[in-house]
Amino acid sequence: MALKVRGLFGTIFVLSLLLSVAACRQTVTQEVVEGGEIFYPGCVVPDEILERDGIDSFFVCMEIPDSVFSFMKGRSYKEGCTVSRNDLRYLIVLHRNLEGQAVVGELVVNKKISADILEIMRELYEASYPIEQMRLVDYYEGNDEQSMAANNSSAFNWRTQTGSSAKISKHATGMAIDINPLYNPYYRFPYVNETVSPGGDLYMDRMWEFPFKIDEDEDCYRIFTEHGFKWGGSWNSLRDYQHFEK
Numbered sequence: 001m002a003l004k005v006r007g008l009f010g011t012i013f014v015l016s017l018l019l020s021v022a023a024c025r026q027t028v029t030q031e032v033v034e035g036g037e038i039f040y041p042g043c044v045v046p047d048e049i050l051e052r053d054g055i056d057s058f059f060v061c062m063e064i065p066d067s068v069f070s071f072m073k074g075r076s077y078k079e080g081c082t083v084s085r086n087d088l089r090y091l092i093v094l095h096r097n098l099e100g101q102a103v104v105g106e107l108v109v110n111k112k113i114s115a116d117i118l119e120i121m122r123e124l125y126e127a128s129y130p131i132e133q134m135r136l137v138d139y140y141e142g143n144d145e146q147s148m149a150a151n152n153s154s155a156f157n158w159r160t161q162t163g164s165s166a167k168i169s170k171h172a173t174g175m176a177i178d179i180n181p182l183y184n185p186y187y188r189f190p191y192v193n194e195t196v197s198p199g200g201d202l203y204m205d206r207m208w209e210f211p212f213k214i215d216e217d218e219d220c221y222r223i224f225t226e227h228g229f230k231w232g233g234s235w236n237s238l239r240d241y242q243h244f245e246k
């Protein structure tokens with residue numbers, strides 16, 4: 001009987017592994033090969049593998065690979081972009097989702113903050129800080145509104161500042177990152193009749209508690225500011241709760 005139960009759990013474990021790997025093959029940017037398994041961004045990594053092999057191979061920084069750069073061109077790397085490919089870095093990271101699962105994430109950031117971001121992401125992961133999704137904004141055709149509405153955390157995107165058609169955003173140089181943007185909106189004072197990103201005012205009341213909320217009492221704020229980043233949630237002329245920049 002005990003043998004049968006172990007066999008059953010073993011079969012379920014192998015099946016769940018195969019299913020998670022298969023599910024992740026649908027949207028490919030870069031992959032991590034660990035212990036003979038292949039994991040793509042968006043993929044859940046079973047804790048058994050992380051306990052066995054550690055997490056180092058899931059926190060890597062590299063020059064922008066050809067496959068990623070061709071995906072970025074015309075999306076986040078729009079025509080007229082003055083930031084060179086050599087100034088940007090592609091990161092693979094792990095983050096925890098709300099269910100506590102380890103998920104492979106990916107980011108493009110300026111090389112000046114790439115070591116910082118890698119360290120910050122590792123600290124957030126070790127603190128089990130929940131991040132719902134961390135995929136390149138290129139999966140949303142470089143459209144920030146769509147990426148935010150999907151609660152996608154991202155960094156580099158050649159674009160103007162939210163609410164401005166002229167000023168270049170810190171995201172355009174890869175020096176800023178947005179975390180859980182759906183729950184941490186952007187708005188200007190007074191916000192009545194002003195554009196609120198990503199739309200709706202459900203999460204603008206910061207007095208009540210809800211998942212993914214960034215404020216000064218939790219790990220996301222603490223870890224980013226310890227690394228010298230500024231938080232958009234403490235600005236005076238506007239509030240950008242999702243935003244950290246250097």
Ligand SMILES: [Zn+2]
Nearest residue numbers: 176177178243
């Ligand atoms: Zn931002």
